[in-house]
Amino acid sequence: MSRPPSMIRITALTHRYGDREVLKGLDLSISRGETFALIGPTGAGKTTLLRIIDLLEMPSSGEICFDDRPVPGSGKQRLQMRRRMSLIHQKPQLFDSSVYDNVACGLRWRGNKETETVRKVGSILETVGLDRYEGRDARTLSGGEAQRVALARALVLEPEVLLLDEPTANLDPVSTSRIERLIRSIARQRSTTMIMATHDMSQGQYLADRIGVLIDGRLVQTGNSTEVFRSPRSEEVAGFVGMENIIEGKVVASAEGIATVKTGSDPDGTTIQAVSDQPVGREVHACVRPEDITLAPATHRSSARNSFRGTVTGVASSGPLSRVEVDCGFALVALVTRLSTEELGLEEGAAVVADFKATAVHVIERSAHR
Amino acid sequence: MSRPPSMIRITALTHRYGDREVLKGLDLSISRGETFALIGPTGAGKTTLLRIIDLLEMPSSGEICFDDRPVPGSGKQRLQMRRRMSLIHQKPQLFDSSVYDNVACGLRWRGNKETETVRKVGSILETVGLDRYEGRDARTLSGGEAQRVALARALVLEPEVLLLDEPTANLDPVSTSRIERLIRSIARQRSTTMIMATHDMSQGQYLADRIGVLIDGRLVQTGNSTEVFRSPRSEEVAGFVGMENIIEGKVVASAEGIATVKTGSDPDGTTIQAVSDQPVGREVHACVRPEDITLAPATHRSSARNSFRGTVTGVASSGPLSRVEVDCGFALVALVTRLSTEELGLEEGAAVVADFKATAVHVIERSAHR
C-alpha cells in the first residue's frame, strides 16, 4: 500500500497517571490531509491522546513522530511543532478579555500584523456566526457561544493539524451542522489533517475518513466507517457502535460463504443465516444493526433470508425514528421510521415479521475470556 | 382545564444584562411532577432562565412563584426554596476535593448524618457508573466522568425540582441513554418536577411531557412534542425543530379542510395539498419534515396526495439515516433509511418520485414582517 506520508505516527504509546494506565500501547498513523475520528466511551482516554499529540503532555513511554520527525525534547522545538497544530479543548476555556482578544491571541503570539489579525478575526467570527460579538466580555457568553469562540480561536490559525475534542458538544443541531460543514470544508480546501474525539457517532461517520475506536485505553479497531460500524471486531466494539442486537449462538452449518448460526442454548433454537467464513462449531455472536431490520405486518410473506415472526414488546420514538423492541424467541431491536411505525400500527402486543438480510449479519467469534 | 397545582409559575419575566434584553416577557407554568424541556438555539436564554428559576439571579422584572408562593427577597427564605431544587450547570464545576466530597457536599450542607451520606453517595455513584471513583481527585476526571459526578451531586439530594442544563452534552451514546433512563425513572418514581435545557431534540422528545421553544429570549411555542415538532407555530420554530422543507406558496383553493398551495411565484407552479384551514389567497409556508417524505423509483405509481418527480442532487449518510436532496421544481430534503437508499440505488442524478401525505404538510401563515 502506498500511502501518503504520515503526518502523525504513534508507536507503542503508553500513558500513566499515577499507577493508572490510561493509554495502553497505541499504534496509529495518520496521513497528511486525513480526517480521523476517535470514538469511545467516557474515560477511554480520547482527551489524553489528543493532549499527548498536541505535545501538552509527555507520554510515559512510546514514540510520536510529527511530520515524520520524532518529537524533540527541547521546549523551543516543541513550540515550533505545536504552532503547526491547534487543539480545541473539551471544556472551552476563554481568557478573561474580549471575544476579539480571545480569537486574536494565537495570531498575535505568532507575530501576525494587527491589520491582518483584524481581518482574519472578523472573517472567522462571521463564519462561526458570531459577527458583532467582537467587543463582548468572553466570560459572559452562553455555552454554545463560548464553544464557537473556542472553535474560531483555533481555526483562525489555519493549522496544519487540527485536533478537536468534542467540538460540538454544547451546540444545538443547527449550529452543529453549520460547524460540521465548516470543518468539512476546511478539511477539503486546506487539506488540513484532523483528529477529532467525538461521542456523536454520526458526526464521526459524516466527517471522518477513518475511525478509531478507543476503549479502556486500547485502540481496539480502526477502519473506515463501514468497517467500524458494520463489522466491529469484537462484542465490545459492536456494543459501543450501536449494534444493539448481539445474539449468542454457534455456527451449525457453513456453505458458499453463508454460515448458519443457531441461537440460544436449546437444541431446536432458531437459526440465523449470515454472510461469514466462521467454521462450523465455533461459538459466535451474531450482530445486527437495529436499522437493518425491517418490520412488516404479520401477514407479509418475506423473501429475506432471515425472517422471524414476533410480538412488539415496546416502542419508543425519538426524532424521525422509532425504536421497536420485538420478541421473536430472542429479543430484537429494530429502528424504523416514525412513518412506518404509524402505517404498520406498531404498538405493544402487535404481531409483526422482522426481516433482515444475511449480509446485514456480522458474526464475531466469541472470545474465550468472558 | 383542571391542571395539577403549578410548581413553578413565571409571569412576564424579563431579564437584561446591561442593555441586552436576554429574556423578553416569558409566561410559563410548570406543574408538579411535569418534565419540561426547553429547546432553542445557542444564546436563546435557556441557561439564563434556569438560573433565574434556581434563584441564582434576580430577574430584571416579572414574577416567579415557587410551589404557588412568590419568591421572597430574604436570603434565608430563598435558601429554603433553593434547597428544594437542584440545578446541574451547563459547564460542570467540580470542587477541588475528592469525588466523594463533591457528591456529599449538598447532603452535608443540609445537615445529613454522615453514615446516611456515605450510603447515599455510594449508591448514586453506582447508579451513574462511577463506583470505585470515591477517592479520586475530582479535577483529574475526564469530561464525561465530570459530567456524571455533577449529575450524581444533584440527584443525591432528591430534589423536588430538578433543573438540568444540557445534562448529557459531554457523554457518549451509551452513557447518554443510561443517564436518560435514570432521569426518566426519577421523574416517574419520585414524581420530581424537571426542567431541562437541551439541544438534543430527540432527548427532549423522549423525556419531556411538554416542550418549550425559546428563540431569542421569547418562548415562541410550548406544547407536547407532536405539537412542537409537527405543527410549529412559525417559520422560525419550524426551521429550528428540523422541518427542513419550508416551501413558500399561496393558498389557491380550499375544500373540506384540504388547502391547495401553489408553490413559487410563477403562475403555473406546482401545487401541494395540505390539511389546513388557511383561506384562499393567503400567503403561506408549507412545511414538511424530511422524514415524512418517502422516495420511490421513478417508475412507481403513487397514491399519495402529493407526489412529485425529481432528480437526486445529493446524498449524505450519517448513522442509520441518509439525507437525500431532491430537485422537483422546488428543492426537497428527505430522510430515508440507509437500507432504502441502498435498495433504491439513490445517488446523485437518479430519478425518483417523492411522496408525502396531505397530513404531513403543516401550513403556516407567512408573517408580514419578513
Added chain:
Amino acid sequence: MTEIWQGLIRAVQLLVSFDAEVVEIAARTLRIAGTSSLLAAIISLPLGTLIHFRQFRGKGALINIVQTLYFLPTVIVGLFVFVLLSRAGPLGELGILFTPQAMVVGQMVLITPIMLGMTISALSGVRKELLETATSLGASGSQLGLLVLREARYAVLAALLLGFGRALSELGVAMMVGGNIDGYTRMMTGAIWLATQRGDLELALALGIILLFLALVISIVLNRLQQRRPQ
C-alpha cells in the same frame, strides 16, 4: 562581612546552648505575635468573606482604603495606639499602655488590614461559577464562605502568613506601645534593635538569624498543614 559569619556562629551557639534569655524572648515574641495574628485572622477571614460576597455601595472604596492601610508605618500605628492608651488619652483608664495586651492591640491594628485585604484578593481568585454551583447545591451563606476559603486555601494561608510575619518582624508598635521593657514587653525585634544601638552587631545578626529560623519552622509547618488533604 566577618560580622555576618560571627553572627552566624553566635546564632548557632545561642541556639544549641538554649540560652535562657533568648528562649524567653523568643517565646514571648511568638506568644504576642501569635495572639495578635490569631485575633486578626478571626476578624479577617469572616469579614473578608463577607466583603467578598456582599455587593454594596462603596465596596471598591472600602477595599481601596484597606489596601492603603497596608502602607501604615509601624511607628504611626504605634503612635496612634499610644495616644489612645496613654493616661491622658481616651482609653487611659484601662492602664494597659506598656503591657503585652497593648502590643497585641497595636499589632492587630497593623496586620488586620493586610490579612483582610489579602484574604479578599485571595477569594477573588475563586471562580464565580464554582460558587454558583455550590449555591445551587444549597449552600448557605456561611457554608459558601467556608467553601471559598477552602478553594482559595493556598492564597489565604499566604495572607495569614504574611500578616503573622509582619507582626513578628515589626518594631515600631512593640517599641511605642510596649516600651521594649526588659523581661516584660521585649520582643525579638526589640532585642535586635537594642543590640544594634549598643554596637553589638554580632548579637543583632545572631538574633535576626534565630528569628528567621523560627519563621522558617512556622512556614514549613503551615505549608504542610495546608497541603494535607482533608478527608
Added chain:
Amino acid sequence: MTEIWQGLIRAVQLLVSFDAEVVEIAARTLRIAGTSSLLAAIISLPLGTLIHFRQFRGKGALINIVQTLYFLPTVIVGLFVFVLLSRAGPLGELGILFTPQAMVVGQMVLITPIMLGMTISALSGVRKELLETATSLGASGSQLGLLVLREARYAVLAALLLGFGRALSELGVAMMVGGNIDGYTRMMTGAIWLATQRGDLELALALGIILLFLALVISIVLNRLQQRRPQ
C-alpha cells in the same frame, strides 16, 4: 486624643500650605520607594512566573524560604546591607553607604521576597486548563507568562502594592543604610520617627496622615489602571 485632632489639623495645614520641607521629603520617599519597588517588581514578576511554571527539585523548599523572608525584620535587613556596604565590608569599595542608592538596595532586599512570594501565590490561582489552552494556541513560554500575569492581574497588583507599601512604610533599612540624613536620605518614616523622638507627636501624626494620603492616592490610581480594560 487631642493629639490626633491636632495632628489631623496640622496635616491639613502642611498639605494646603504645601510645606516645602514636607514636599521635599515626600518626593524623596516616593522616588526611593518607587525605585526599589520597580526594581523588585522587575525581578519578581519574571522570576515568579518562571518558578511558577518550572518544575524542579526543591521548588517547594524554595517557596518556603521565600515565604520565610516575609518575616525579615527591617533592622536585620538594614544591618546586613550595612555590613556589606560598610568600608570594611566586601562591597565597601562602592562607597554608597548612606546614600539613596544604598537605601534602594536595602529596600529591594526587604521587599523582593514579598513581591516574589505573593506573585507566585497569585499565579497559582490561575487555572491549569487556561494555560494549557494558551499553550495549544501556540503561546511561547514568555507569552504564557504574560498571559498568566494578566489573568491574575488583580492578585499580582495586590502583591506589588504590598511590596511598595512595605518600602514606603519601613524605617529600619532607611535608618541603618541611609542614615536618616536631613535633606539627603530622610524619608517620611524617618521624619516621623524623628518627630516622635523629639516628643512632637502632633507632627509625627501629621506626617503619618500625609503618608497615608499619598498611599491612598497611589492605590486608587493603581486600582483604576488595573480595572481599565486593555483594548
Added chain:
Amino acid sequence: RVPALKIATTSSLYDTGLWAHLEPLFEEQHGVKLHVFRVGTGIALDHGKRGDVDAVVIHDRTREEEFVAGGYGVERVPFAYNYFMIVGPEDDPAGIAGLKPEDAFRKLLEDGAQDPDRIVFISRGDDSGTHAKEKAIWQAAGFAYHEVQESSWSKARDGYVKAARGMGPTLLMANEKGAYTLTDNGTFLAYKGNLELVPIVETGAMLLNEYSVIAVNPDRHPGTNAEMAGNLVEFLTSPDIQDIIGSYGVDEYGVPLFSPCAGAEPGE
C-alpha cells in the same frame, strides 16, 4: 501583678548597662518591678508630661528646668555626671586636638567650608540631650545654630551632616565617613571596639554632661506612683548607690563611666 515603677531614661545611661546593674538592687530594696524605657530625651519628657511614666532620668538641663517650671515634675535632682567628647579620625584633618570645644567647633566650621569633603561632622540632629549640648557649644562659639545649618559647609554633600539616629549608629556613621562627632563617653566606650575613631577634644567646661532624675508631679497625674518615684530619687542619691555609680564601668572599660554628685550641681 507586682506594681511597677516606670521610668523613661535616655539611651546613654541605658546602653552602658548602668540601669541593668541598678535595677535588681532597687527592686529588691523596694519590692517593686522597675520598668525602664530607653527613649530619646524629647519623648522621655513627653512621657513624663502625659503621666505615662513615674519618673524621667535624662541629661538636658535647659529642658529639665522647663519641665519642672511647667509643673510637670516635682524637682530636678542631679545624681551623676561625666563629660562629652569630640571624637574624630586619628589624623585629625582639621587639627583641632587640644583646642577648647568652642574653639574646635569654630575651626571646624571655618576649615570645613573650605574642604567639606575632608572635614566632616556628624550631628545627632534629633533634639536629644547630646544634640542640645552640641547646640550650646555652637552658641558658645559665637554662632546661632541656624547659621551653622545654612553655612556652605552644611550645604555640601558631606560636611556638616544632620543624621537623626541614636548615638551608637551616629558613631558608626562617623566612623564610616571618617568624620568628627560629639558623643558621651559611655556610648563611645561601648562602641570603641567597632570604631577607628579616637577622642580628639575631651576637656572643657562646655563638655560637662549631668544626669538628673525628676519624679513626675502627682498633682498633675494622680495615677502615677509618686511614692515609689520619691523612693527612686532617694535611692539614686543614697551613698551606697552613689558609690556603685562612681565605680561602674571599671571592670569592663578600666575607667569609671560616671562621677556621682548626689543631688548637688557638679563643680565646674
